[in-house]
Amino acid sequence: MTPLWTVGVEQELFLVDPVSRRPVPLAPEVVAQAGDTFDVQRELTPFQIEVATPVCETPGELLDQIRAGREHLAKAAKSAGCLLMASAIPPLGKAGPPPESDDPRYRLMEASHRKLLGGQGVCGCHVHVGVPDADTAITISNAIRPWLPTLLALTVNSPVMDTEDTGYASWRAMIWSRWPGAGAPPHFESAAHYERLVRALIASGALLDKGMVYWDIRPSANHPTVEVRVADLPLTVREVAVFAELVRALAMTAAENPPRDEPVDPVLLRAATWRAARDGIDGRGVDTRTGELVPAHDQAARLVAHTADALRRTGQLSTVEEHLAWLRANGSAATRQRAALRRDSDPRTLVDQLVSWTLD
Template sequence: MEPLTVGVEEEFLLVEAETGNLSWEGPALLRAASGSDGDLQPELTRCQVESATPVCTTATEVLENLRELRGTLAEHARRRGLRLIATGTAPLHEPAPPRLTENPRYRRISEHAGALATASPCCGCHIHVGVPDREVAVQVVNHLRPWLPVLLALSVNSPFSGGADTGYESWRSLSWSQWPSAGPPPYSDSHAAYEESVRELLDSGAAMDRAMIYWDVRLSDEWPTVELRVCDVMPTASEATLLAVLARALVARAVESEEPAPRLSHHALRSALWRAARDGISGQGYDLRTGRLVPMSELVEQLVDWTAPELEQFGDLGFVRSTVPRLSQLGSGALRQRRAFAEGGWKGLVDKLSEQTEEIT
């Protein structure tokens, strides 16, 4: 099989360099950066900015593009007395709710969703993987469902919100799941069945439009891809690349599979996602095959072993075999945030987040 295409979207927060509080200068920063290379975009709130890599076929391409995009945004932030930080939620207590970006669609979302749109901003890492057609894409979604908790556990990077430790490794995933069109997707026997689930969300008003289908993995309406949306934004570009190549390998295995995906209950999958958000990679995970709690590290090993043939075929196995142990040694993004806070308070945390965001090693 030829390597499937892959692209990565990352959402970031902008904070004041002196205080660490959210800045509302996202649109102004993007206007200033408009002549730069790369796809840089606004987000729902003015304290967020988003970057998107071009279509890539190798891990090296993904990594180089992520580093360049992060560097561009961080440089423009510094020029305005700001910092770019990769974290799933805003860690500090904010004196006022987030301000919406001036955009007709964002205004409609705010009117439609109410306080959900003005709650603390959430930043994720979204991975697009090319697929042959939409019927195949639906089967890929079915096959990815069991692995969503493991991918979330690898990405946990949001333990703090509003000036408090939430007790979770990924508060973003819990906060984001309040949207009625978010969470794990249903199992679909066909593309028609998938579309029926989409229509139910639209007809009920749970989703204002198709772009508001916020499932953890979904079919993209804009591109011929499956889009994985379950992950927190990663602390570093290399860790985001790890997610990208694992997602691509999972998709490739699903495309070639002649076996049906397991019909996991929605309740079991939500339970496993909750556990992953609570414990991350260093605690317990819910094994959906056995219905038992096991160390999440074992489930990560299963994921790597399951995708090893595709990773090797695409030239990514060495990168994954070296990056996963490094992540285990350093600890999750959430663990590093807690460690930075314990050592240096809120300033130390913001310093660490800013430093990691631009890390190039």
């Protein structure tokens, strides 16, 4: 069994052509170049690639593995004739329709869910925290539900698509919400309740299997972990690491001090997630306790206060506080993308900047 409170991160990234700066379908070639030093996998489209850290115990180990994974993947991409880009959607669209996947499972998803897969091309960041059993994973899922909009707001990194500002800080969240198994999960009574609902969704045809449970937080289908999936792919290595440490602290806090509040209303939670996707951390968010609009930075500060004891134990409280102060001064990744596009209206320059930030 995975030791308690370990953490691992899966990062999905784009492959872009160095000349056109558009996504390029070279995932098979990049996987071949990457070898087996790191856990590198293909994704929903051949324009995307995923790299996962091993199971990590300390924050320093996690940071090193996130950085090393990106560096290794960037070298493999260069050898395959493309560049690695950390954005949750591509600022420049694909040059034509994507080729069909040769993965049997993805082909089945294409057949059963029709246009949903072809319109994807979004990249997220998934954080796994080791848990002792399924019921603990459900306790953590229930406790983190109210914080999902804040976690999204902290990671927004997809404002520009097809050279146009979408008006959203996370357009990825809007695209991804089309899937029948996406969004915030319901409040579960137990692990058995979760299993019953998933079986019913599979029976309905909405899901092919447990792997298509795309809720923003879920018990992992393949590992003894709880998996938080709400985030855009953060822009820099530091932002990935800080996000992962916040998720670990939330899981620790939830398991050790289960909440006694009434579950958040799912309609209000959906509205809060939409607002987080639109405005990100630099705007206002919905307080899921009251329904009132408040500065999103205040919600983030409340999240840190809520997890302060756990962050102290992992030695990350000052790191997280410093990062939130840095975000106040510099803006979210979405804000930084927009600023770069204002400085130079050519979206190819924005792609170049994103490629540079990927290894920053």
